[in-house]
Amino acid sequence: MGFMTQTDTSAAPDSILSAGTPAPDFTLPATPDQTLTLSELRGNPVVLVFYPADWSSVCGDELAVFNQSLPLLSEYHAVLLGISVDSTWSHQAYRQSRKLEFDLLSDYHPKGEVSKLYGSYxxxxxxxxxxxxxxxxxxxxxxxxLSPVAINPGVNGVLDALDELKKSAT
Incomplete structure (x- = not known):
């Protein structure tokens, strides 16, 4: 683990979980009748994109960038998951309208429970x-x-981190 996070991980309320921390396991709805459990994805890298809300312009731009980057992410065998506190019904409509090719998980009830585990609520x-x-x-x-709420962080940091993972595995 020769690389650091770009986040202040002090006790400040703005801190999120940092590199080297075991990822808290969770099970969240991916659709109204299907759930996804993080630990079931072991063996491959997982990219979690926590975002404030479906239907917001910055979130739409951010998720579109990740959607366009799916071929690059697949080169690392990475699984991409979006997470927000919106309902599964909102996610379904949003995925269809934006033609998103990855799962959006609903952290709706109890509201923000998984986001809180990651320091991202x-x-x-x-x-x-x-x-x-x-x-x-x-x-x-x-x-x-952790990105400012009004800023689309893009995908470059994720790709750099996946590249570092790939290098450390060889």
């Missing part, structure tokens, strides 16, 4: 903070980044 707005996590095949966070 904003109590004031009642939504997920805009944050990114790369989890290695063993379930350990290898990189994390």
């Amino acid at each position: 904003d109590e004031k707005s009642g939504s997920s903070k805009r944050s990114l996590f790369v989890i290695d095949g063993d379930g350990v966070i290898s990189w994390s980044y």
Whole structure:
């Protein structure tokens, strides 16, 4: 783990989980009748994209960039998951309207429970903070980044972190 997060991981309320931390396991709805459990994805890297809300312009831009980057992410055998506090019904409509090719998980009830585990919940707005996590095949966070809510962080940091994971595995 020769690389650091780009996040202040002090005790400040803005801190998110940092590199070297075991990723908290969770099971969240991917559709109204299907769930996904993080630990079932072990063996491959997982990219978690926490975002504030479906239907917002910055979130739409951010998720579109990740959607366009799916071929690059697949080169690393990475699984991409979006997470927000919106309902599965909102996610379904949003995925269809934006033609997103990856799962959006609903952290709706109890509201923000998984976001809170990752330090990625904003109590004031009642939504997920805009944050990114790369989890290695063993379930350990290898990189994390907290972005200002109005800024699309893009995918470059994630790709760099996946590249570092690939180098350390060889």
